[in-house]
Amino acid sequence: MPAYEVGLFNPPAPLARVSLRNRLSGRIVHDVPMLIDSGADVTLLPRASVDGLDIATDPNIRYELMAFDGTTSTAQAAELDLIFQKRIFRGRFLLTHQEVGFLGRDVINHLSLLLDGPGLLWQETQRLEKEE
Amino acid sequence: MKVSTYEGFVEGGQVRLAGDVRLPERAKVYVVVPEEEARLVPYVASPRLRHPEQAADFDKRVIEEDNDAGL
Numbered sequence: 001m002p003a004y005e006v007g008l009f010n011p012p013a014p015l016a017r018v019s020l021r022n023r024l025s026g027r028i029v030h031d032v033p034m035l036i037d038s039g040a041d042v043t044l045l046p047r048a049s050v051d052g053l054d055i056a057t058d059p060n061i062r063y064e065l066m067a068f069d070g071t072t073s074t075a076q077a078a079e080l081d082l083i084f085q086k087r088i089f090r091g092r093f094l095l096t097h098q099e100v101g102f103l104g105r106d107v108i109n110h111l112s113l114l115l116d117g118p119g120l121l122w123q124e125t126q127r128l129e130k131e132e
Numbered sequence: 133m134k135v136s137t138y139e140g141f142v143e144g145g146q147v148r149l150a151g152d153v154r155l156p157e158r159a160k161v162y163v164v165v166p167e168e169e170a171r172l173v174p175y176v177a178s179p180r181l182r183h184p185e186q187a188a189d190f191d192k193r194v195i196e197e198d199n200d201a202g203l
Contacts, residue, residue, distance in 0.1 A: 039178030042190040063189075064182035072182055077189075088195040102177065106190040 004120040005033070008100060014115055014122040016103055019083040020045065022053040023090065028083075029053055033100045036113065036122065039068075040104030043082070044096040050078055063094055085111060085124050135162075 005015035014036040021028045032049045055078045062074040075094040082089040089107050096102070114125040140149040147163060155161070181187055 035177065037178055039180075041179065041181045041184070041187055044179060063186060065179040066182045067180075068178055073179075083197065086197040088197060090193040090195060092190050094190075102179065104179075106187070106192055110192065110194050 001121045001123050004117075004122070005035075005100075006120070009035075012120055014113075015100070016084060016122075018103070020049055020053060021081040021083060021088075022055050023079075023081050025054065027053050034103040035100055036108060036115075037102040037104060038108060040102040042094055042106045043104040044075065044094045044098075044102045045078070045082070046099055046101045047095045047097055048099070049101075050080070050093075050095055053080065055080055057095070065094070082107065087111075137164075 002014070002016060004012040006012040008015075016034045016036055017031050018034050019028055019030045020032055029049050029052045032046060034043075034045075057076045057078050059076065061077055063077060064072055064074055066072050075096060077092050077094050079092055080090075082093065084103075084107065087110070089110070091106075112125050112127045113122060115122050138149050138153045139151075140147050140153075142148070147161075149155070
């Protein structure tokens with residue numbers, strides 16, 4: 001069962017390990033660390049990992065991001081496959097220079113995840129029933 | 133206590149030894165970090181799109197991996 005990361009985050013944070021794949025060449029990078037971050041609108045991938053896939057990015061396509069304190073920055077995007085929890089998430093992803101990426105709501109809204117904070121573990125779980 | 137020193141680096145939160153150094157599985161190690169590199173990496177989490185309407189650019193096609201034939 002995947003564990004929280006205690007070395008990089010204080011308090012500990014749920015960390016996922018994903019694979020990234022160049023869908024044209026099939027080249028793949030495994031074990032990419034990603035913070036499960038429901039506050040992130042979209043997923044951001046560590047650029048160092050994406051660089052290993054030899055994916056061309058268009059420097060003219062950039063997206064503006066805003067941090068919690070209102071500061072803004074821009075990020076480039078890449079088209080690729082993110083493989084996580086036996087699913088392939090195909091589409092556009094933003095890139096970050098940070099060593100740990102963010103698994104944002106564009107991905108995690110497709111999953112039911114249980115965060116066991118006291119146990120410092122997380123896992124995919126069954127979908128919850130809506131209460132009438 | 134006899135001590136051997138190897139150089140390594142942190143990559144993706146894991147300590148990786150440089151070169152061809154191989155240690156026995158579950159070998160006990162001590163990590164010494166040079167002072168100038170011991171600072172915490174600044175981390176800005178929970179980024180928001182400044183233009184929320186762009187979220188549609190990031191819609192994902194989700195494929196169950198069992199159906200990955202030919203991808």
